[in-house]
Amino acid sequence: MLARTVAVTRRYGDTVALDRVSLDIPAGGVVGLLGPNGAGKSTLLNLLVGLRRPTSGTVELFGGDPRDPASRRQIGVTPQETGLPSTLRVRECLEFVARHFPDAVPHEETLARFGLTEVARRQTGGLSGGQKRRLAVALAFVGRPRLVFLDEPTTGLDVQARRALWDAIRAFADDGGTVVLTSHYLEEIEALADRVVVIGKGRVLADDTVDAIRAMVGIHRVSLADGVDLPELPGVVGVERADGRTSLLTPDADQLVRDLVNAGVPFHGLQVQPTTLEEAFLTLTGR
Numbered sequence: 001m002l003a004r005t006v007a008v009t010r011r012y013g014d015t016v017a018l019d020r021v022s023l024d025i026p027a028g029g030v031v032g033l034l035g036p037n038g039a040g041k042s043t044l045l046n047l048l049v050g051l052r053r054p055t056s057g058t059v060e061l062f063g064g065d066p067r068d069p070a071s072r073r074q075i076g077v078t079p080q081e082t083g084l085p086s087t088l089r090v091r092e093c094l095e096f097v098a099r100h101f102p103d104a105v106p107h108e109e110t111l112a113r114f115g116l117t118e119v120a121r122r123q124t125g126g127l128s129g130g131q132k133r134r135l136a137v138a139l140a141f142v143g144r145p146r147l148v149f150l151d152e153p154t155t156g157l158d159v160q161a162r163r164a165l166w167d168a169i170r171a172f173a174d175d176g177g178t179v180v181l182t183s184h185y186l187e188e189i190e191a192l193a194d195r196v197v198v199i200g201k202g203r204v205l206a207d208d209t210v211d212a213i214r215a216m217v218g219i220h221r222v223s224l225a226d227g228v229d230l231p232e233l234p235g236v237v238g239v240e241r242a243d244g245r246t247s248l249l250t251p252d253a254d255q256l257v258r259d260l261v262n263a264g265v266p267f268h269g270l271q272v273q274p275t276t277l278e279e280a281f282l283t284l285t286g287r
């Protein structure tokens, strides 16, 4: 096991950012932490990399305490927000980080892999937001880590830059590296992760393969104006009533609409909408 948390709780004052989270990170593959804003993803990463202490429970990194620098030797990290020294050139940043490691990746390789070759001589202060982000992520890989933590690696990148970064992350995993990344984007998780851990309100709501999670979050909300009696309908996983409307939550909205028609329900004001990830998971976990 490269890293693990056992019944970890983290509070900030009255806020419970993580609530008894137990998670194992074995070697190999990409683990995606998926969840809405404020779910606790960054807090979990910060505990795993030793930036924060748990309020209770234990966190292990390479068998030790993540707050001990020796435990952190084989990790690479890109936090959600990073600062680069604005007068250093891109290549100088790579050199600075590489000096800390016995067998760093050659600069040319990193530059090419992260699409930074053209800007190698530029000062980081003059880079675009996307270029800065790519450099910040690239730096996590320079020391040939065994385990890399990336907090929202592609936020703010355009489609092309995002894909380039995905390729680099995947190449690292294909070579046997392990990655833990957070994202709001199901698409990003689908592109990269073998395993998805869904976090909501400080809890692990699901921990499964991408396919299983996709099936769970493909929940739609079919809503109708109140005033009609609804029969028992198959495939409805939740019912909500608010603002003069009844919402039926279902993984197969097309079939539900067919069933409504077949049952002769005289509905009006029908709307079909995808649910948010948070709604889908709260529904599925019955909370």
Ligand SMILES: Nc1ncnc2c1ncn2[C@@H]1O[C@H](COP(=O)(O)OP(=O)(O)OP(=O)(O)O)[C@@H](O)[C@H]1O
Pocket: 012, 015, 016, 017, 035, 036, 037, 038, 039, 040, 041, 042, 043, 044, 080
């Ligand atoms: N340093 C802090 N002080 C006080 N509250 C905090 C602190 N850091 C996080 N929190 C709170 O803990 C909860 C979890 O935050 P966290 O940043 O871990 O969520 P997240 O899933 O990473 O969200 P996002 O997707 O927005 O980054 C939130 O309610 C947040 O306001």
